[in-house]
Amino acid sequence: MLSLVMANFTFTFLSKIENPWFDLLQPIGPLFMVFYFTVFTISIGKEVVYCHIAIFYQWNRLTMWMLNKYTTRYYKKHKKDPPYLDKMSKSQFKLLGWYYKLDPTMRKRLLISICVMWFSWIILTRTDIISGVAHLLENWLYELHPWFAEEVQ
Numbered sequence: 001m002l003s004l005v006m007a008n009f010t011f012t013f014l015s016k017i018e019n020p021w022f023d024l025l026q027p028i029g030p031l032f033m034v035f036y037f038t039v040f041t042i043s044i045g046k047e048v049v050y051c052h053i054a055i056f057y058q059w060n061r062l063t064m065w066m067l068n069k070y071t072t073r074y075y076k077k078h079k080k081d082p083p084y085l086d087k088m089s090k091s092q093f094k095l096l097g098w099y100y101k102l103d104p105t106m107r108k109r110l111l112i113s114i115c116v117m118w119f120s121w122i123i124l125t126r127t128d129i130i131s132g133v134a135h136l137l138e139n140w141l142y143e144l145h146p147w148f149a150e151e152v153q
Contacts, residue, residue: 002036002040003033003034003036003037003039003040006032006033006036007029007030007032007033007036010032011029011032033123034123037122037123067085070082070084071085
């Protein structure tokens with residue numbers, strides 16, 4: 001997110017300056033985001049991961065506090081466990097049971113592949129490589145069969 005903001009700020013800043021050299025950078029503009037992403041990942045990646053872990057820890061503590069408060073009050077009133085806990089554990093198992101049935105090496109591989117796919121998706125969508133490749137493929141197909149474009153119209 002920070003790399004996206006920095007890339008947008010760079011273009012806003014460079015568009016205010018009348019310089020032909022900066023105008024040459026316009027076609028490679030989406031690569032600024034990839035550059036900033038790489039720099040931020042190398043320089044502050046560990047701190048970003050630590051910040052996310054701290055946020056999830058606090059979220060977990062707040063959720064557990066709310067559940068403990070609820071179950072304690074329910075138990076004091078009805079002298080039995082709340083039925084909500086059973087429903088919640090069943091729904092969690094339906095959603096995540098397949099993941100916990102995997103052996104630990106497969107879980108680690110799956111987690112790494114999901115992270116790699118997410119990073120790739122961010123970079124590909126931000127740099128519009130997919131639309132660029134589609135445009136190149138369209139031009140290539142047109143050069144192979146120019147009569148195809150006449151039939152479509």
